[in-house]
Amino acid sequence: MSLKSGKIHEGDCIESMQKMNSGSVDLVFADPPFNIGYEYDQYDDRQDDEKYLDWCRSWIGEVHRVLKPNGTFWLAIGDEYAAELKVASQREIGFTTRSWVIWYYTFGVNCKNKFSRSHAHLFQFVKDETQFTFNADDPAIRVPSARALVYGDKRANPAGRLPDDTWILRPQDFQSDAYGFTPEQDTWFFSRVAGTFKERQGFHGCQMPEQLLGRIIRSSSNEGDLVLDPFTGSGTTLAVAKKLGREFLGCELSTDYVKYATERLKKIENGDPLDGPADPVASAPSTKNGTTLESRVKRSAASNRQKSLLGD
Structure with a gap:
C-alpha cells in the first residue's frame, strides 16, 4: 500500500484509493455527502441525480477493491439515495448486505410539510457472505435485554444481547408500553452531535x-x-x-478539514475513552418534572402487571 496509515491524505477519495493495494483494508466506514445541498467548503452537494450516483458507484467500487476478502464496508446515507446505493452495491459492485440499520437520533430536522426527519441509514456490506468479522460476543456492543432492563428477571443473560430487529423512541416520547419499543434493536438510538455537546469539534457540521x-x-x-x-x-x-487500537487511514478533499481533524487525532491516545454516553437511552438525564427513560420503562411495566392482575 503506497498510502501511509496513521494519517489523513488530502485529495479526491477515488484518486487516493486508486493508490492503495487491492485487498489491504479490513474495515471501511463512509459517510459521504448526501447530495441534499449541504454547504461544504470544497464540494458541491447539488449534483444531478445520475452524476451523483455514477460518482458513488466509482468510489464504492474502489472500496470493494481495497477491502480484504473478509472485509466489511459500512455506508451511512440518507433517504434520498439509500435504495439506489444498496442495489448498486449489491448487483453492480458485488457486495452482500448483512444489516440495514436505522440510526435514530434526537435533534432531528424539523419539517413543516412532512414528518420531521430523525434518522439515517447504515448499511453493513461484506465481500464474502461466509467469511467476515463480526464480534458478536464483545460486551461493549451488547445491550441489556428487556427481560433484564424492564423486568429484572434473573434468567436474563448477564452479558446482554445484540441489538436486533425493532424500533425505539426518544426518551421524552417513551410514555407507556403502548409505544414500548426497547433499545436492543437494529434501529439504533444515538443523539446527533449538537452544537452544545462537549464532543462537538466545531469545524464540521456533520460530525458523527x-x-x-x-x-x-x-x-x-x-x-x-x-x-x-x-x-x-x-x-x-x-x-x-x-x-x-486500530490502524487508521483517511481521505479528505478539504484542506481545512484535514488540518483540524489531524490536530484532533494528535490529542488522542490508544485506550482513551470514547466521547458521549455508552448507553444514550438509559443515561438520558432526568429533568425537573421528568424522569429517566429507564425509570419510565420500569414504572410502565409495573403498571401493566398491576392492571393484568386486576383484570383491566
Missing part, C-alpha cells in the same frame, strides 16, 4: 457520534486492523479507531 462509530468498529474489526474512512470530515472514524 463516537459511540455509534465505536459499535461499528468494535463489531466489524479487531485490534491492529486497518480502518479506512474515504470522507474523513471531522475525523471521528479515525479518532475512534485510534482509541480502540
Whole structure:
C-alpha cells in the first residue's frame, strides 16, 4: 500500500484509493455527502441525480477493491439515495448486505410539510457472505435485554444481547408500553452531535457520534486492523479507531478539514475513552418534572402487571 496509515491524505477519495493495494483494508466506514445541498467548503452537494450516483458507484467500487476478502464496508446515507446505493452495491459492485440499520437520533430536522426527519441509514456490506468479522460476543456492543432492563428477571443473560430487529423512541416520547419499543434493536438510538455537546469539534457540521462509530468498529474489526474512512470530515472514524487500537487511514478533499481533524487525532491516545454516553437511552438525564427513560420503562411495566392482575 503506497498510502501511509496513521494519517489523513488530502485529495479526491477515488484518486487516493486508486493508490492503495487491492485487498489491504479490513474495515471501511463512509459517510459521504448526501447530495441534499449541504454547504461544504470544497464540494458541491447539488449534483444531478445520475452524476451523483455514477460518482458513488466509482468510489464504492474502489472500496470493494481495497477491502480484504473478509472485509466489511459500512455506508451511512440518507433517504434520498439509500435504495439506489444498496442495489448498486449489491448487483453492480458485488457486495452482500448483512444489516440495514436505522440510526435514530434526537435533534432531528424539523419539517413543516412532512414528518420531521430523525434518522439515517447504515448499511453493513461484506465481500464474502461466509467469511467476515463480526464480534458478536464483545460486551461493549451488547445491550441489556428487556427481560433484564424492564423486568429484572434473573434468567436474563448477564452479558446482554445484540441489538436486533425493532424500533425505539426518544426518551421524552417513551410514555407507556403502548409505544414500548426497547433499545436492543437494529434501529439504533444515538443523539446527533449538537452544537452544545462537549464532543462537538466545531469545524464540521456533520460530525458523527463516537459511540455509534465505536459499535461499528468494535463489531466489524479487531485490534491492529486497518480502518479506512474515504470522507474523513471531522475525523471521528479515525479518532475512534485510534482509541480502540486500530490502524487508521483517511481521505479528505478539504484542506481545512484535514488540518483540524489531524490536530484532533494528535490529542488522542490508544485506550482513551470514547466521547458521549455508552448507553444514550438509559443515561438520558432526568429533568425537573421528568424522569429517566429507564425509570419510565420500569414504572410502565409495573403498571401493566398491576392492571393484568386486576383484570383491566
